[in-house]
Amino acid sequence: MKVLITGGAGFIGSHVVDECIEHNYEVVVVDNFSAGNSRNLPEDCKVYCVDINEAHLKNVFEEEKPDYVIHLAAQASVMKSFEDPIQDGLTNIIGTLKVLEYARLHCVKKVVIASSAAVYGNPQVLPVDEKFPLNPLSFYSLSKWSGERYAQLYESLYDLPSCILRFSNVYGPRQNALGEAGVVSIFINQLLNAEEMVIYGGHQTRDFIYVKDVAQACRTAMESTKTGIFNISSCSETTINELFAMTSLLAGITAEPQKYPLRQGEIEKSFLGNEKAINELGWQATHSLEEGLSETIVTYNASK
Incomplete structure (x- = not known):
């Protein structure tokens, strides 16, 4: 079976590539680098060096005829979505729509769509399950929600099966130290390079999930007969202050961070329940x- 992975050269995507190859899938990567x-x-x-909004994406589908698509290409920064909401929408909404349309035209068996815990906004009850009301607080989270709705409508109208995976905060090797999504990478880089440490807020909580667990979730969702929306999380809550303390301890480096107010659009508490993924997909973080x-x-x- 052949899997086309958009954003496959990125942080999460490259681990999904490794996971699929390890399980004997033929992998084709689309990435604009x-x-x-x-x-x-x-x-x-x-690898095809192609942006998902380029016309050539259609040719990739025509040439490769993938059995499955795992769509990970995205504009993934909350802060950048405020700076340039049009580009955020073009990538996360229009780009996703094009991937879905080409998947439909070429009879793809199933599409796995990466979404985000950010679609829930600031929940009043924790942990958050998939039925919780959505309240996007940034253009990024709004664009990810829009992509979800397109995927659901494609399944309803055209019988294109999809799994929408709402990732909590993913971390691990190869992460880009840019934006809130890269907080673990930011901390590690700053500690190892003896740079000034900065924390915005600190008491906000996140549900951190290791990237190899996420890669396994993508493959499992692709193989499953189930469709729908699934939280992919560790089902645990950690403050940014606690994360920094643990990272500092494990790195063996002592540092005192500078504290600044929480930034616009950042969620105060995030903690996702993952029972649905465990029960229906047979997946669990390890x-x-x-x-x-x-x-x-x-x-x-090792990379220094």
């Missing part, structure tokens, strides 16, 4: 935060 890196990919991996951070620190040290 705005954030991805060819060094993240196996040398023999077939890495604790301490285990994942330790592995990540080792890889960052």
Whole structure:
């Protein structure tokens, strides 16, 4: 079976590539390399340097005829979505729509769509399950929600099966230290390079999920007969202050961070229930935060 992975050279995408190859899938990567890196990919991996909004994406589908699509290409920064909401919408809404349309035209068996915990906004009850009311607080979260709705309508109208995976905060090796989504990478880089440490807020909580668990979730969702929306999370709550303290301890480096107010559009508390993914997909996170951070620190040290 052949899997087309958009954003496959990126942080999450490259781990999904590894996961699929390990399970004997033929993998084709589409990436514009705005954030991805060819060094993240196996040398023999077939790669198209194509933006999902380019007309050539249609040709990729025509030439490769993938059985499955895992759509990970995205504008992933909350802050950038405020700076340029039009580009955010073009990538996350129009780009997703094009992927869905080409998947429909070429009879793809199933599409896995990456979404985000950000669509829930600031929940009043924790943990948040998939039935919780949505309240996007940024253009990024709004665009991800729009992509979800397109996927659901494509399944309803055209019988294009899809799994929408709402990731909590993903971290791990190869993460780009840009934006809130890269807070673990930011902390590790600043600690190892003896840079000034900065924390915005600190008491806000996040549900951190290791990237290898996310990659497994993508493959499992692709293989499953189930469709719909699933939280992909560790089902645990950690403050940013606690994350910094644990990262500092595991890195063996003591530092005192500068504190600043929480930034616009940032969610105060986020903690996702994952029972639906466990019960319906048969997936469960297997890495604790301490285990994942330790592995990540080792890889960052090795690359220095």
